[in-house]
Amino acid sequence: MKENRNGLKKNYAYNLLYRIVTLVTPLITSPYISRVIGADGIGQYSYTYAISHYFLIFAVLGVSDYGNRCIAKVRDSKEERNKVFSEIVSLQILLSVGMSILYIIYCLVVTENRRLAYMQGFNVLSAIFDVTWLLFGLELFYVTTLRNVIVKIGTVLLILLLVKSPNDVWKYTLIMSGGTLVGQLSVWPILRNYVCFIRPKWNDVIKHLKPNLVLFLPVIANDLLGYFDKIMIGNMSIDAELGCYDNAEKLLSIPNSLVTALGTVMLPRVSNSIAKGELKSVNEMIQKSMLFVVFATSALVFGICAVAKEFVPLFFGTGFDLVVPLLYTLAPYIIFVSWANVLKTQVLLPNNKDMTFVVCLILGAFVNVVLNYCLIGTSGAVGAAIATTISEGLIAVSETVALRKLIDVKRYLIQGLPFILFGFLMFSVIHDLYVLNDIITLICKVMIGAIVYLVCSWLYIYRFYPDVITSLKVFRRKKE
Secondary structure, eight states: OHHHHHHHHHHHHHHHHHHHHHHHHHHHHHHHHHHHTHHHHHHHHHHHHHHHHHHHHHHHTTHHHHHHHHHHHHTTOHHHHHHHHHHHHHHHHHHHHHHHHHHHHHHHHOOTTHHHHHHHHHHHHGGGGOOHHHHHHTTOHHHHHHHHHHHHHHHHHHHHHHOOSGGGHHHHHHHHHHHHHHHHHHTGGGGGGTOOOOOOOHHHHHTTHHHHHHHHHHHHHHHIIIIIHHHHHHHHSOHHHHHHHHHHHHHHHHHHHHHHHHHHHHHHHHHHHHHTTOHHHHHHHHHHHHHHHHHHHHHHHHHHHHHHHHHHHHHHOTTOTTHHHHHHHHTTHHHHHHHHHHHIIIIITTTTOHHHHHHHHHHHHHHHHHHHHHHHHHHTHHHHHHHHHHHHHHHHHHHHHHTTTTSOHHHHHHHHHHHHHHHHHHHHHHTTOOOSSHHHHHHHHHHHHHHHHHHHHHHHHHHHOHHHHHHHHHHHHHHO
16 A cells, blocks of 8 residues: 555656646746737747647547546556557547548638648647557556656757747747657657567457547547637637637646646546445545645635736736736636636546536636637627636536445545635735835745745644644655
8 A cells, every 4th residue: 555655646746747748838938928929929829729729629539537547447467458558549549540631621711820720730640659558557657757858958949949920829839749749659669668669450440439529528628628718719709819818728728737637647546446345445546536626726826816917927928918817807717727627537437427527617617718709709708717716616516416325425525624714814914015126026926925825724634634744744754
C-alpha cells in the first residue's frame, strides 16, 4: 500500500508537470505574441485552431479515457495488453485517416484564413500517432512529461526566433501545430519496450467503436463548452474580442491543469483498485482528492481575481483590457470543473457509469450553446464567459445529484466550504491594496494573499484532518 501511494504521488507529480508544461508554454509566449501579432492575430489563430480541433476529436473519439481505462485493467498481462492495444490503435488509425481526408476537403472549400487552416491540419494528422492513452494506462507519466518538456522548449525557441511581425501569424500557427505532430511521433520509438502490435481481426477492432462512441459524447459535449464558444465569438463578434477571450482562458487553464493532472493519474489507479475489490482504499482516495482540489482551486480562483487588474496589463500589454472582466466572470468555473473532474475520474468512469457522465455533459453543453447564442450578440466575449460558468456549474451539480447515493455529498461540501471562505477572506484583504506601482503591488498581493490563505488552511487541516499533515511529513522524510 505504501509503495502504491508513493507511486501515485510520483505519477501525479509527473502528470502535473506534463500538464503545466503544456499550458505554461503558451503563457510564456503570450506576452511576446500579444505584442507582436496583436489581438486580431491571436483571434485568427484561435478561430482556425478551434475548427481543426473538431476534426481532431472526431478522429480520436473517446479513446483518451476509454483506452486509458482498458489498458489499466489488463496491464498486468502482456498478452492481453498487446491485444487490446493493437485493437484500439487500429481503430484510431482508421478514424484518423478518414478525418484527415475530410479536413483536406474542408480546407479546399474554405475561403477565410485558408493558409492558416492548411497549417492547422498538422493537429488533425497528429491524431493518428497519439498514444498518450497507452502511456497513461501503464502509468508511464514520465515519458509524456519528458516529451512535452523537450518539444515545448523547442516550440518557444522557434517562436522567439521566427515570429517578428503581425504578418507572421502563419509562422506561429505552423510552429504550434507542427510541434504537436512532432510530440506525438516522438514516443513511438519506445513503444516496443511495452507493447507489440499484433494484427487484429476486424471484429475485434470494431467492437471498441460502440464504447468509444459512448465516451465520445462527453468529449464532444466538453468541446462544445471549450471551443464552440470561440467559433461563435469569431462569427458573431470581432477578432480582438476572441483574442482577449483566448488569453483569459489560457490564464485560467493553469489551475485547471492541477485538476486534470490529478484526474488522469487517479482514473487508472481507481479502476485497478475497484477491479481488485479494494473499496476502502477507493473511498479514501476520493475523500482526499476532494479536499485537495477545493483547497487548490479556491486559492487560485480568488487569487487570480485579486491580482487581475495589475497582472493583465503587465503580462499582455495594451489592447487586452477586456481580459480583466473576463477573468472575473470565468474564474468561478474552475471550482465547478475541479469538483466534476473528481466525480468523473474516481466515481463515474471507474464504475462504468458512462451514460450518467454523458447525460450530465450533454445537458451542460446544450445550455452552453443556447446561452452563447443569446448572450454573445449583446455582450460579446463576456456573454460567452457567463455561459461557460453557468454551464460548468450545472454539470457539477447534476453529477453530484446523480451520485448522491454513492458518495457522501454532505461530507465533501462541509470539508470544502472553509477553503472557499478562506479564499474570499484572502481576496478581501488584498484586492484594493496598492503599493507604489503595479509591479510592487502585484508582488505584495501575492505574498500577503499566500500567507493569509495558507495560514488559515493549515490551521483548519491541522485541526480537522491531522492524517493529511502526517502523510505530508512522511512523504517529506522519504524525499530527504
